[in-house]
Amino acid sequence: xxxIFLMKLGEIVLKGANKRQFESKLRSNVRRRMRxxxxxxxxxxxxxxxxxxxxxxxxxxxxxxxxxSIFGVVSLCRCRPCEKNLDAIYEAIEAYxxxxxxxxxxxxVESKRSDKQFPLxxxxxxxxxxxxxxxxxxxxxxxxxxxxxxxxxxVRDLAAYxxxxxxxxxxxxxxGVGGRAMCLLSGGIDSPVAAYMIAKxxxxxxxxxxxxxxxxxxxxxxxxxxxxxxxxxxxxxxxVNVVSFTKIQEAIRDNCxxxxxxxxxxxxxxxxxxxxxxxxxxxxxxxxxxxxxxASQTMEAMAVTGAVVDIPIFMPLVGMDKEEIVTIxxxxxxxxxxxxxxxxxxxxxxxxxxKTKPTLGQVEKAESxxxxxxxxxxxxxxxxxxxVRYHDEPLC
Ligand code: ATP
Ligand code: MG
Numbered sequence: 001x002x003x004i005f006l007m008k009l010g011e012i013v014l015k016g017a018n019k020r021q022f023e024s025k026l027r028s029n030v031r032r033r034m035r036x037x038x039x040x041x042x043x044x045x046x047x048x049x050x051x052x053x054x055x056x057x058x059x060x061x062x063x064x065x066x067x068x069s070i071f072g073v074v075s076l077c078r079c080r081p082c083e084k085n086l087d088a089i090y091e092a093i094e095a096y097x098x099x100x101x102x103x104x105x106x107x108x109v110e111s112k113r114s115d116k117q118f119p120l121x122x123x124x125x126x127x128x129x130x131x132x133x134x135x136x137x138x139x140x141x142x143x144x145x146x147x148x149x150x151x152x153x154x155v156r157d158l159a160a161y162x163x164x165x166x167x168x169x170x171x172x173x174x175x176g177v178g179g180r181a182m183c184l185l186s187g188g189i190d191s192p193v194a195a196y197m198i199a200k201x202x203x204x205x206x207x208x209x210x211x212x213x214x215x216x217x218x219x220x221x222x223x224x225x226x227x228x229x230x231x232x233x234x235x236x237x238x239x240v241n242v243v244s245f246t247k248i249q250e251a252i253r254d255n256c257x258x259x260x261x262x263x264x265x266x267x268x269x270x271x272x273x274x275x276x277x278x279x280x281x282x283x284x285x286x287x288x289x290x291x292x293x294x295a296s297q298t299m300e301a302m303a304v305t306g307a308v309v310d311i312p313i314f315m316p317l318v319g320m321d322k323e324e325i326v327t328i329x330x331x332x333x334x335x336x337x338x339x340x341x342x343x344x345x346x347x348x349x350x351x352x353x354x355k356t357k358p359t360l361g362q363v364e365k366a367e368s369x370x371x372x373x374x375x376x377x378x379x380x381x382x383x384x385x386x387x388v389r390y391h392d393e394p395l396c
Contacts, residue, residue, distance in 0.1 A: 002052070002053060002080075002081075003010045003053075003060065003078055003096075003123050004050060004051060004052040004053070004078075004079060004080070004081055004161075004269065005050070005051040005052075005063070005064060005067055005076055005077070005078055005082075006048050006049075006050060006076065006077055006079055006154070006161060006163070007030070007048065007049040007050075007051065007067060007070070007073045007075075007076040007169060008048055008073065008075045008076065008166070008169070008374055009023070009047045009048070009049070009072060009073065009074065010037060010073060010074030010169065010171055010172070010173075012073060013263050014145055018063040018177075019378040020389070022072070022173070022177050023044050023143065024044075025041070025046070025070045025072075025174040025175075025176050025177050026049060026070075026073075026174035027042055027043070027044045027049060028047055028072060029071075029072070029174055029175055029176065029236065030042045030049055030051060030067070030070055030224065032170045032236070033066050033067075033070055033236070034051060034063050034066070034096070035069055035246045036062070036066075036391050037054065037058060037059040037060075037062045037063040037066065038054075038055070038057050038058035038059055038063075039053070039054040039055050039057070039058055040052060040053055040054060040058060040063060041054055045156070045157060045158070046156060046157065047331075048156075048360070049073070051063065051067065064078060067169075068167070068170060068243070069170050069233050069234045070169070070170055070174075070236065071170050071171065071172035071173060071175055071199065071200055071202065072170075072172060072173055072174035072175075072202070073169030073171075073382065074168075074169050074171060074251070075166040075167065075168055076167055076169050077152070077163040077164070077165070077166040077167065078163060078167060079083075079096075079152075079154075079161040079162060079163030080092045080095070080096040080161065080162050080163070081159040081160070081161050082157075082159060082160050082161075082162065083159065083160065083350050084115065084118060084155055084159060084160045084331050085160075086120075086125070086128055086129065086132075087119070088154055088160070089125075089129060089155075089160050089162060090129055090132045090133075092160075092162045092306055093129065093133065093151055093153075093162045094133075094136065095100065095192055096162060096390050097151055097156055097162065097163075097164055100149055101133065101137055101149060101151070102137070102138060102348060103149075103374060104140060104147075104148040104149035105139075105140070105141060105148050106128070106140065106141040106142070106143035106146075106147045106148045106152055107133065107140055107141075107142065107147045107148065107149045107150065107151060108130065108142060108143060108144045108151070109126040109128060109129045109130040109133065109150070109151045109152075109153060109186055110150055110151070110152050110153070111125035111129070111152070111153040111154070111155070112152075112154045112155070113125060113154075113155045114151070114154070114155065114156050114157070115155050115156055115157055117147070118155045125153055125155065126153070128154060129151070130142060133151070134227050136155045149164065149165075150164070150165055151163075151164065152164070152165075152166075155388075169201065170234060171306070172199075172200035172201060172202065173201055173202030173235050175199065175202060175203075175204055177202040178201065178202030178203040178204075178206050179203055179204070179282075179283050180204040180205075180206065180280070180281055180282045180283065181198055181205060181206070181277075181282050181283060181284040181285065181286050181314065182205075182206050182207070182208055182274075182276060182277035182280070182282040182284070182285050183195040183198070183205055183206070183207045183208070183285075183286040183287075184207075184208055184209075184210075184269060184270075184273055184285065184286065185207040185208065185209050185224055185227065185228060185240070186209070186224070186288070186344050187220055187223045187224050187227065187338065187340075187344050188288065188324075188338055188344060189288075189325060189326060189329050189334075189338040189339070189375070190288025190289075190290060190293075190317055190325055191227075191286075191287065191288035192227045192228075192230065192231050192288075192329065192332070192333065192334040192338065193208065193232045193261065193316075193317060193329050193332070194286050194287060194288040194314075194316050194317050195235065195286060195330045196231055196234055196235070196332050196334075197317070197328070198286050198314050198316055198327070199231070199234055199235035199314035200234070202236070204236070205231065205235045205238050205286075206237075206238055206239050206240075206241070206277075206280055206383075207228050207231075207238060207239070207241065207283055208240070208241040208242075208243060208269075208272070208273045208276055208277075209224045209240060209241070209242050209243065209288075210222070210242045210243050210245035210272075211224075211243065211245060211359075212244075212245045212246045212249050213244065213246060214246075215246065215249070215343075216292040216343050216344065217340070217342060217343070218321075218396070219339050219342050219346065220342035220343055221242065222395040223337060223340050223342050223396055224240070224242075225240060225386060225388060225395050226337050226394060226395040226396050227334055227337050227338065228240045229353070229388050229390060229392055229394065229395065230332070230333055230334045230337060230390075231332070231334065232316060232388055232389055232390045233332075233390045234332065237387065237388065237389040237390075238386075238387075238388055239280070239383055239385050239386070239387055239388070240386045240387075240388055241276050241383050241384070241386075242383070242386060243272055243276075243379050243380075243382060243383055244379060244382035245265075245268075245269075245379065247375065247378060248265070248268050248375050248379060249265060249349055251300070251370055251375060252268075252349070252367075252370070253349050255370055256366050256367055256369065257349050257366050258351045258352070258353075259354055260348050260351075260355055260358065260362070260363055260366040260367070261327050261350070261351045261353045262295065262296045262350065262351060263296060263301060263304055263305060263354075263355060263358055263366075264363065264366060264367045264370075265299075265349075266296055267304065267307075267308045267363070267367070268307050268372070268375070268376065268379075270285065270305055270306065270308050270309050270313075270388050271308040271309065271372075271376060272376055272379050272380060273285050273309075274308075274309040274310075274311060274341075275376070275380060276380070276383065277294055277311065278324070278343055279290065280312070282311075283311060283312070284311055284312040284313065284314050285309060285311060285312070285313045285314070286313075286314045286315075286316070287313060287314075287315055288317055288318070289302065289315045289318060290316075290317045290318060290320060290325070291318050291319060292321075293322070295354035295355070295356045296354065298356050300332065300357045300358055300359070301355075301356065301357075301358060302315075303360070304358050304359070304360055304363045307323070307360055318360055320340075337396065340396065349351060350353075
């Protein structure tokens with residue numbers, strides 16, 4: 001008999017009137033994410049998403065792995081469905097979980113009966129099934145407080161399901177329920193983590209990357225596209241807008257006081273990102289900024305760079321320590337790529353003594369020789385839109 005996945009919904013079960021919309025978003029997200037793995041039926045009942053392989057060709061292990069990165073799921077388990085009677089439940093446990101039970105010293109059975117027509121209560125099911133297991137495995141102790149292994153029995157509407165311990169899901173809210181936002185993605189450690197964190201709150205992600213060829217290389221661009229690809233494991237496919245930034249950086253270098261280089265450059269990034277964001281229906285920008293990490297990340301600097309945009313700027317890492325950010329980067333698998341040694345355009349014309357407490361007046365004066373709008377239009381004309389999906393080939 002086949003194996004299916006049960007995925008329990010997280011916070012979304014609490015969302016009152018929006019619940020239906022959230023559930024249907026999650027169901028369609030799961031359907032789309034299962035597509036590369038073959039033919040799966042995906043349905044949702046009783047706050048649970050069921051994922052059922054429909055034929056022998058389905059890549060069940062690949063699908064199982066992918067289910068761990070779908071937002072909106074708090075826990076998931078592989079289980080075996082069976083008929084709703086004690087004999088069938090017990091037989092399914094022996095066939096499906098017998099090896100796990102043989103390896104354990106103690107066990108308990110935990111049951112849940114959402115089909116209230118079933119003649120036994122949850123406790124009754126656990127006692128009956130637990131008794132049969134104990135009888136068949138004389139060396140296995142029953143321990144209801146600290147069992148080494150727990151057998152779960154769920155008697156639901158369609159069938160009964162037996163499984164071992166569930167695994168944690170990706171958490172968060174289903175992608176798409178929170179709108180769409182544009183992440184400024186560099187090749188560093190922080191911005192991919194920032195994209196992931198906002199994606200986790202149900203937001204569809206699009207990215208923008210500023211690229212200064214020939215000061216930065218094709219390898220640096222590939223690295224950023226690879227980081228975006230790694231983020232799509234969680235966020236789902238995305239568009240990366242690659243913007244040529246060379247002319248703007250050269251204009252800043254030739255016309256502005258050095259101590260303001262980074263600030264002025266970042267103001268261009270924000271304004272251009274906002275323009276693309278608005279065109280593409282994004283309601284916010286996301287950056288990997290972190291208070292105090294570098295000279296451009298003081299409150300004063302953030303005020304000056306934020307002044308050129310009028311949509312919200314999400315900075316999910318603003319109050320975190322580097323160590324905490326690195327822990328997430330490792331967990332989501334972006335760290336190894338982030339530390340590849342290719343330069344970012346931010347590091348190309350770095351001032352020796354950057355201004356850490358700028359005022360808006362000072363910065364506006366420092367950039368007054370530039371024709372900002374012409375430079376921005378020029379950069380926007382250069383935008384290359386690249387589609388990125390997790391199942392694409394890795395780029396580095
Ligand atoms: P990261 O590790 O994300 O590069 P950082 O600590 O190096 O961050 P900065 O270089 O000051 O910090 O950049 C701050 C934020 O500005 C980044 O997190 C990112 O959101 C954005 N950013 C920096 N460089 C680029 C770029 N070349 N293209 C797009 N966004 C960028
Ligand atoms: Mg950086």
